[in-house]
Each structure stands twice: as structure tokens, then as C-alpha cells.
Amino acid sequence: MPEFDLIDRLERIICLPEGELQSGCRVGIGDDAAVLEIPEGQELVVSTDTLVEGVHFPAGTPAESIGYKALAVNLSDLASMGAKPTCFFLALTLPREDARWLDEFSAGMAGLARQWRVQLAGGDTTTGPLSMTITALGTVNRGRALLRSGARAGDLVVISGAPGVAARALEIIQAGREPAAMQRKALDYPQPRVDLGQSLAGLATSCIDLSDGLAADLVHILDQSGVGAEIELGRLPVHEGLAGLTDQERWRLQLSGGDDYELCFTVPADSTPELNRISDACDIELTPVGTIVQGSGLELKTEDGASYDLASTGYIHFSGGE
Numbered sequence: 167m168p169e170f171d172l173i174d175r176l177e178r179i180i181c182l183p184e185g186e187l188q189s190g191c192r193v194g195i196g197d198d199a200a201v202l203e204i205p206e207g208q209e210l211v212v213s214t215d216t217l218v219e220g221v222h223f224p225a226g227t228p229a230e231s232i233g234y235k236a237l238a239v240n241l242s243d244l245a246s247m248g249a250k251p252t253c254f255f256l257a258l259t260l261p262r263e264d265a266r267w268l269d270e271f272s273a274g275m276a277g278l279a280r281q282w283r284v285q286l287a288g289g290d291t292t293t294g295p296l297s298m299t300i301t302a303l304g305t306v307n308r309g310r311a312l313l314r315s316g317a318r319a320g321d322l323v324v325i326s327g328a329p330g331v332a333a334r335a336l337e338i339i340q341a342g343r344e345p346a347a348m349q350r351k352a353l354d355y356p357q358p359r360v361d362l363g364q365s366l367a368g369l370a371t372s373c374i375d376l377s378d379g380l381a382a383d384l385v386h387i388l389d390q391s392g393v394g395a396e397i398e399l400g401r402l403p404v405h406e407g408l409a410g411l412t413d414q415e416r417w418r419l420q421l422s423g424g425d426d427y428e429l430c431f432t433v434p435a436d437s438t439p440e441l442n443r444i445s446d447a448c449d450i451e452l453t454p455v456g457t458i459v460q461g462s463g464l465e466l467k468t469e470d471g472a473s474y475d476l477a478s479t480g481y482i483h484f485s486g487g488e
């Protein structure tokens with residue numbers, strides 16, 4: 167398949183017709199570079215992420231879920247900044263000509279692109295081991311981007327959804343068994359919290375998306391904000407996909423399991439009414455799981471108030487300054 171055919175295919179399946187566009191993309195695929203407009207009073211937010219076969223997904227993963235997830239992880243980064251996504255660029259390296267694979271890949275990506283009305287505005291195509299790099303662009307009102315550095319002592323630590331299921335699905339697959347459909351969906355089709363992130367701009371004092379696990383990702387907020395946090399294990403929301411596990415197994419997945427792409431953010435302590443409103447508007451469970459404190463590092467508390475040492479399970483290094 168000549169390269170122009172391939173680009174044509176991608177464009178036909180993924181690109182939105184002009185009427186459905188977010189503002190911003192004046193010139194897209196077909197010229198030497200894209201031309202984008204940045205609305206008055208807004209800033210550009212840009213994120214890039216690469217997925218490599220054998221590293222980020224196993225060989226044989228359905229093309230549709232690869233296409234979906236490649237875009238989803240990038241939209242999740244924009245969401246965690248409070249940005250509204252507008253367009254993305256796709257650098258695709260393919261081992262061989264495979265029209266069917268490409269169409270399925272494109273369909274997975276197109277579904278998500280339509281859902282959030284983000285335009286494929288350009289890219290690059292090469293031959294080699296299967297990998298893809300997406301660069302996603304979004305906008306945020308000037309000075310309103312959600313950073314990792316704004317958490318203050320007394321703030322609540324809040325998470326969206328219920329973490330740990332994607333990691334559970336992966337463990338089941340790696341053990342040679344088949345996860346339940348709901349578990350596999352969490353792994354292959356994570357929902358980037360695009361509308362939630364935008365709703366939090368102006369309320370949250372810091373925000374991060376959960377790609378490496380709640381404990382490790384929250385520590386990034388703590389380090390960059392110069393604060394500590396106490397998390398109450400009994401408040402962690404429990405997904406039905408984690409039913410039947412011991413407390414220790416469940417906590418390990420909820421705290422150290424990656425790939426959830428939920429948001430973890432901090433808000434001032436008196437934000438409960440706003441949280442409830444946003445939870446309803448975005449139709450997503452928002453759970454305060456702990457508090458920001460002075461000092462540094464993450465402390466985990468069991469229901470009887472005892473400290474819990476996650477590192478003792480030997481699972482992941484997550485203490486401050488890592």
C-alpha cells in the first residue's frame with residue numbers, strides 16, 4: 167500500500183467533517199504542516215505519549231483497542247491539566263501493509279476522537295516495528311491549567327472512579343486466564359476524564375492522571391507541592407472487578423495498579439457542594455480518600471488508625487523523593 171493510500175485511509179476514518187470540529191484547526195492533513203488557531207485569552211496545552219508493541223501492549227492486542235488507547239492516554243494527560251482537547255498528531259510506525267489492521271486501529275481511535283470532537287490534524291508514517299506516538303493539543307484559559315504543584319495542607323485528596331481494575335485484568339491475563347469483560351474493558355478501553363478535568367479548572371488546587379498507580383502518582387503531587395498526605399484505606403472506592411480479594415491484595419491493586427487513567431486531585435476542604443455538582447454533571451463517582459498535610463511523603467492509614475506499609479508487600483517503590 168503506497169504511503170498516500172494509507173494516509174488517505176486514516177484521514178477518511180478518523181478525521182471529523184468540518185462542521186463537527188472544535189475551533190482551532192484551520193489547516194489539517196494534506197499540507198506540509200498544520201495551522202492552528204489559539205483563541206484569545208487561552209493557552210495551548212500539549213502532551214505526547216508513545217506506545218510500543220511488546221512494551222506497552224502485548225503482540226496480538228486487537229488493533230481497535232490499540233487505536234483507542236493510544237489516543238485515550240494522551241487525552242487523559244490533557245484532562246489532568248484541565249484542558250479542552252482540540253486536535254492531535256499521529257506518528258505511526260507499521261511493520262507491514264495491512265489494510266484490515268489499519269482500519270480497525272483507525273476505528274478504535276475514531277470513536278474516541280468523535281466522542282470528544284478532537285481532530286486528527288497531521289502526522290507521519292514510517293515502516294518498522296509497530297509503535298505510535300500521539301501528540302495531543304488542547305486549550306485552557308490563561309493561567310488556569312491544573313498543575314501538580316498547587317496542593318496545600320488541609321486540602322482534600324479526591325479520586326474519580328475506582329482504581330485497580332486495569333491492573334487486576336493484566337494480572338489475570340499474565341496468569342494465563344481470561345478476565346471478566348468488565349475487567350478487560352477497564353484495561354483496554356480506559357475513559358479519559360476529559361469533561362471532569364475541564365470542570366475542575368478553577369476548583370482543584372492540583373491534579374494528575376493515574377497511569378502508574380494512585381500511590382506513585384499522588385507522590386508526584388506531594389513532591390511538587392512540598393506537602394504530605396494521609397490516605398484512609400477504608401475510604402478507597404472498591405470496583406466490582408476487585409471483589410473477592412483480601413484487603414491486602416485489594417489495597418495493593420488500588421494503590422499500585424497502573425493504567426486506570428482516573429484523575430487524582432486536591433480541592434480546598436469546603437468544596438463538597440462543588441464536588442457533588444461536578445460528580446452529577448460528569449456522571450462520575452468522586453471520592454475524597456484523604457487529606458493533604460504539612461511535611462512530606464504519603465502515609466496510609468487502616469480503619470483502626472494504624473499506619474500501613476504498602477512497600478512491605480514488596481510491590482512498588484512509592485515513597486517520596488523516588
Ligand code: ADP
Pocket residue numbers: 173176194195196197198199255256257258286287288289290291
Ligand atoms: P512530508 O513529507 O511533507 O512530511 P508526508 O507524506 O509525511 O509529508 O505527510 C503528508 C501529509 O499527511 C501531512 O499533512 C501529514 O501531516 C499527514 N500525515 C502523514 N502521516 C500521517 C498520519 N499517520 N496521521 C495523520 N496524518 C498524517
Ligand code: MG
Pocket residue numbers: 289290291
Ligand atoms: Mg512527513
